[in-house]
Amino acid sequence: MNAVTHRSGLAASILLALSIQVAQAAQAGDMAVPATDLGSLSLEDLGKVVVSSVAKKPEALSEAPAAVYVISHDDVMRSGARNLPDILRLAPNLEIFQTSPSGYTITARGFSGNNFAQNFPNKLLVLIDGRSVYSPIFSGMYWDDQFVLPQNIERVEVISGPGGALWGANAVNGVINIITRASADTQGGLLSLSAGNLESSAAVQYGGTLGPHAHYRVYASEIRRRAFDDSAGQDAHDGWRKPQAGFRLDWDAGDGDALMLQGDLHDGRQDQPAGPEARSSEGDLLARWQHALSETSSLQLQTYYDHVYRRNQGDGSGFKLDTWDIEAQHNLALGERNQLVWGVGDRIYRYDIKPRIGVDSSLLWDPTRNTQNLANAFVQDQIALDARTQLTLGLKAEDDPYSGVSLMPNARLSWQPTRNVLLWAAASRAVRTPTPFDEDVIEKQGAVTFLAGNPDFRREKLTAYETGWRAQVATRATVSVSVYYNVYDDLRTVEFAPVTVLPLTWGNNMQGHTLGLEAWGSYAVSERWQLGAGFTTRRQHLRFKPDGSGLLGLAQAGDDPDRQGFVRSTVNLSDRWTLYTELRGVGPLPDPKVPGYVELDARLGWLVNDKLELSLSGFNLLRSWHQEYVFPGSDRIGRSVSLDARVNF
Numbered sequence: 001m002n003a004v005t006h007r008s009g010l011a012a013s014i015l016l017a018l019s020i021q022v023a024q025a026a027q028a029g030d031m032a033v034p035a036t037d038l039g040s041l042s043l044e045d046l047g048k049v050v051v052s053s054v055a056k057k058p059e060a061l062s063e064a065p066a067a068v069y070v071i072s073h074d075d076v077m078r079s080g081a082r083n084l085p086d087i088l089r090l091a092p093n094l095e096i097f098q099t100s101p102s103g104y105t106i107t108a109r110g111f112s113g114n115n116f117a118q119n120f121p122n123k124l125l126v127l128i129d130g131r132s133v134y135s136p137i138f139s140g141m142y143w144d145d146q147f148v149l150p151q152n153i154e155r156v157e158v159i160s161g162p163g164g165a166l167w168g169a170n171a172v173n174g175v176i177n178i179i180t181r182a183s184a185d186t187q188g189g190l191l192s193l194s195a196g197n198l199e200s201s202a203a204v205q206y207g208g209t210l211g212p213h214a215h216y217r218v219y220a221s222e223i224r225r226r227a228f229d230d231s232a233g234q235d236a237h238d239g240w241r242k243p244q245a246g247f248r249l250d251w252d253a254g255d256g257d258a259l260m261l262q263g264d265l266h267d268g269r270q271d272q273p274a275g276p277e278a279r280s281s282e283g284d285l286l287a288r289w290q291h292a293l294s295e296t297s298s299l300q301l302q303t304y305y306d307h308v309y310r311r312n313q314g315d316g317s318g319f320k321l322d323t324w325d326i327e328a329q330h331n332l333a334l335g336e337r338n339q340l341v342w343g344v345g346d347r348i349y350r351y352d353i354k355p356r357i358g359v360d361s362s363l364l365w366d367p368t369r370n371t372q373n374l375a376n377a378f379v380q381d382q383i384a385l386d387a388r389t390q391l392t393l394g395l396k397a398e399d400d401p402y403s404g405v406s407l408m409p410n411a412r413l414s415w416q417p418t419r420n421v422l423l424w425a426a427a428s429r430a431v432r433t434p435t436p437f438d439e440d441v442i443e444k445q446g447a448v449t450f451l452a453g454n455p456d457f458r459r460e461k462l463t464a465y466e467t468g469w470r471a472q473v474a475t476r477a478t479v480s481v482s483v484y485y486n487v488y489d490d491l492r493t494v495e496f497a498p499v500t501v502l503p504l505t506w507g508n509n510m511q512g513h514t515l516g517l518e519a520w521g522s523y524a525v526s527e528r529w530q531l532g533a534g535f536t537t538r539r540q541h542l543r544f545k546p547d548g549s550g551l552l553g554l555a556q557a558g559d560d561p562d563r564q565g566f567v568r569s570t571v572n573l574s575d576r577w578t579l580y581t582e583l584r585g586v587g588p589l590p591d592p593k594v595p596g597y598v599e600l601d602a603r604l605g606w607l608v609n610d611k612l613e614l615s616l617s618g619f620n621l622l623r624s625w626h627q628e629y630v631f632p633g634s635d636r637i638g639r640s641v642s643l644d645a646r647v648n649f
Contacts, residue, residue: 049061070157071153082194085143098635109160109161109486109514110540114557118451129262131286137437139433151192198225200642201221216249257291261288265282267280268280279309282306282307282309284305299329301329317363325348343378351436359446361445378394380392406459410429425466433459451503453505495507538562577605578603580603580605583600589630599619612646
């Protein structure tokens with residue numbers, strides 16, 4: 001055991017022992033804190049927690065037949081996390097890798113991609129209030145473009161497993177739906193300040209009324225992150241800053257009508273190791289109208305517009321992307337046994353790409369400009385077979401511009417043998433549809449065309465089989481366990497051209513399966529002290545088809561750990577002091593090799609009075625740095641501490 005490992009283990013032991021001693025002292029204290037401060041644990045109480053992403057309508061978490069984890073508003077605030085990727089670390093069924101001050105790779109059930117093979121994480125659908133935020137240019141995420149004030153997050157619903165039957169293509173391995181709070185719940189003024197060794201931020205927000213049934217909020221914020229060290233320990237010169245502003249308006253118009261309107265605007269800037277900075281600007285506007293037709297029927301109409309402009313200030317390369325989306329959804333009851341939801345939607349996106357042209361390498365597109373259309377229709381029926389058994393059947397048809405119509409069916413069966421136990425099983429099909437990066441990209445090395453997109457690229461396919469158990473196993477303890485078997489086909493590979501060696505092209509010559517387990521639970525030691533834990537493990541078996549080239553090996557599908565887990569403690573020390581600690585471990589990455597790591601996060605919060613809260617937070621406390629991923633530009637992730645103040649006025 002080397003000195004660094006020994007010091008880390010010793011620090012972990014001391015901190016965990018201190019947390020337990022403090023928690024026991026709080027448990028023995030005289031001042032009681034309501035149990036709702038730490039969250040309720042029984043399935044009866046979980047029934048009060050509503051999720052909407054599993055069935056595309058509100059339903060009790062205790063009855064949702066899927067591997068779904070909910071990050072609550074209180075979870076977010078206690079953790080001290082200040083950005084969406086760090087908030088998503090609270091979900092045990094996601095894999096989070098930080099690569100730079102603004103860069104993250106986030107996946108569910110593997111397939112994190114491989115930058116050496118020009119393969120990116122593209123099988124996870126992310127929504128903010130139902131607005132899709134993945135990029136249709138390559139089916140992946142720009143996480144530096146996505147920010148929500150932590151104070152405005154109502155909950156985050158994280159579903160591991162396919163969601164194509166409701167949410168469409170790219171909801172292959174999971175769906176993340178970030179749901180913000182209604183403006184009526186964020187009234188008054190808020191000033192939030194944070195100062196730390198790696199990050200500082202400031203935000204101001206005000207919520208008011210426009211009448212007895214209309215509420216609004218407006219906000220402005222800015223985040224600044226200092227440059228990290230690169231993998232060699234040198235200054236990476238990749239500092240990042242992002243100002244953002246936005247608003248939300250909610251109006252209860254009466255007679256079952258409700259209207260929501262919200263929008264955001266930001267302009268992020270990232271330093272480059274050599275040359276001018278890179279910039280990323282985005283603006284979005286979303287409107288949603290809901291109408292109650294009867295006690296058992298409702299109609300929803302949602303539309304949004306999103307504009308993204310990413311560019312390198314040096315060579316001018318980058319792209320503009322405009323998206324217009326509209327969707328109508330109808331929920332209704334058919335008799336006493338059937339709960340039906342169906343809808344139609346259409347999305348138009350237009351992109352304009354300015355190529356990167358250089359002496360050594362160039363990245364081109366043909367065509368550089370295009371307007372494409374994505375239309376869909378879906379239907380799902382929840383059938384009550386008896387008082388304890390429910391069958392869910394769903395189907396989505398989606399017509400994309402490259403591969404035509406994709407059908408994504410879903411069947412789920414759930415059974416509640418007792419009030420406190422839920423058993424469920426599911427079989428689903430999902431696809432990742434082709435993108436401009438798959439079909440239209442051209443890469444050059446000097447004057448030689450090195451790689452060209454494949455106009456015959458096919459959909460990547462998944463057939464998934466899942467089963468799960470969710471139960472209250474003791475008076476104060478709940479457990480959720482799910483097992484899955486995923487069968488993949490036509491995964492993207494790098495292939496030789498049909499006649500010559502160059503240019504290389506994309507193919508669909510990888511297939512295989514994964515088998516995994518996801519488990520998490522919580523235990524309320526007392527009304528003051530709650531423990532939580534989560535663990536996931538996965539085995540992956542991929543192979544090339546007989547006509548595949550095998551270039552770059554199987555590692556091009558992703559570099560993922562086969563296990564990860566956490567132990568979490570939340571203690572109300574008194575009615576004004578809260579201590580949060582989390583010890584998390586991630587297994588090693590196989591190819592390229594990255595050592596596994598164990599890290600500790602902690603936050604001590606002090607509610608000075610009804611208007612002021614101070615907190616001290618620390619992240620990655622066990623060592624000075626660790627590395628979470630490997631590809632060109634991946635940084636060392638260092639220890640960080642910050643002092644935060646939140647003032648309500």
